[in-house]
Amino acid sequence: MAALSVGDLMVRYGSVTAVRGVSFDVAAGSVLGLVGESGSGKSTVARALVGLTPATGSMRIDGADLSSRQARRRVQLVFQDSRSSLDPRYTVEQCVAEGLTGVRGRAASARVAELLDLVSLDPAVAGSRPGDLSGGQRQRVAIARALAARPDVVIADEVTASLDVSVQAVVLNLLRRLRAELGLTMIFISHNLAVVEYMCDDLAVMFDGRIVEYGAVGEVIGRPEHPYTRSLLAAVPEIGQRRLLSESDVEASAVTDPASAGGCAYRLRCPIGPAANPEREICVTTEPAATAAHAHHAACHFARELDHPVGPRG
Numbered sequence: 001m002a003a004l005s006v007g008d009l010m011v012r013y014g015s016v017t018a019v020r021g022v023s024f025d026v027a028a029g030s031v032l033g034l035v036g037e038s039g040s041g042k043s044t045v046a047r048a049l050v051g052l053t054p055a056t057g058s059m060r061i062d063g064a065d066l067s068s069r070q071a072r073r074r075v076q077l078v079f080q081d082s083r084s085s086l087d088p089r090y091t092v093e094q095c096v097a098e099g100l101t102g103v104r105g106r107a108a109s110a111r112v113a114e115l116l117d118l119v120s121l122d123p124a125v126a127g128s129r130p131g132d133l134s135g136g137q138r139q140r141v142a143i144a145r146a147l148a149a150r151p152d153v154v155i156a157d158e159v160t161a162s163l164d165v166s167v168q169a170v171v172l173n174l175l176r177r178l179r180a181e182l183g184l185t186m187i188f189i190s191h192n193l194a195v196v197e198y199m200c201d202d203l204a205v206m207f208d209g210r211i212v213e214y215g216a217v218g219e220v221i222g223r224p225e226h227p228y229t230r231s232l233l234a235a236v237p238e239i240g241q242r243r244l245l246s247e248s249d250v251e252a253s254a255v256t257d258p259a260s261a262g263g264c265a266y267r268l269r270c271p272i273g274p275a276a277n278p279e280r281e282i283c284v285t286t287e288p289a290a291t292a293a294h295a296h297h298a299a300c301h302f303a304r305e306l307d308h309p310v311g312p313r314g
């Protein structure tokens, strides 16, 4: 596990100053969330950290200057849009192998298979092209490529923004698992405060190239001081009550016949849902031939996406 430390980071694009003296620390093994409106400078911070954009100020990993190539490899960035970050002419294996160093031939193929397995992709996709995959699968490939370099720090820049909600939850849970399994330190960039609350330990809010609020995620969300943070929170009134659920958190039992053509009512028990209402009933429409597992998945997806109780029953 590695600690990251950034001091007085400044980035200019010609006459535009995109980042104006940003400082933060990410403790080893922790996740810092970076939120802020479009254009506030979040991606520029990420790009500066991996050396894609020239910057002034200090950037250190475990005390080592990130301007050295060796230190820089320890920080990997996963971009928002895997459609453009993965070369469409490459196979999945070639895309992931781009991140490897000093491994060739069979050893490289074996390592790629291991990485695909780590991100829960079927190794059979190794021969596919990114364009043949779903958005969620492509994002897993991008994560596998970042992990190929055996980084200590992973920066995830809006990695779920282009995915639909059920796939977002799967990718977020994958990142949480990888963080725990590999002891990663992370910076998680997002527009979505609910997602940041789910993923992060600390939170920095950016506004116009500066960090205007910074602290433990619960404190920043619980006692927002800056007007901009308050306005972000006002846009998500239910935050603090709602959690993204993984399917294993949800118990769903059918209360009507799952085979009925008109759909099926499911009673869900969500132990980490709003405390006052851990049990809610929702109605999902399933194909008459749907299996129970499919219906359960649909019920959980529905609960996550719309958080839409149908009302108490019985």
Ligand SMILES: Nc1ncnc2c1ncn2[C@@H]1O[C@H](COP(=O)(O)OP(=O)(O)OP(=O)(O)O)[C@@H](O)[C@H]1O
Pocket (backbone or CB within 6 Å): 013, 016, 017, 018, 036, 037, 038, 039, 040, 041, 042, 043, 044, 045
């Ligand atoms: N290559 C570039 N050349 C010139 N200006 C740029 C460039 N990239 C970003 N900017 C400007 O820098 C500022 C910060 O942009 P940045 O992409 O870092 O913001 P962001 O918070 O990540 O936004 P988003 O959430 O939309 O990705 C913006 O004013 C943007 O227009």
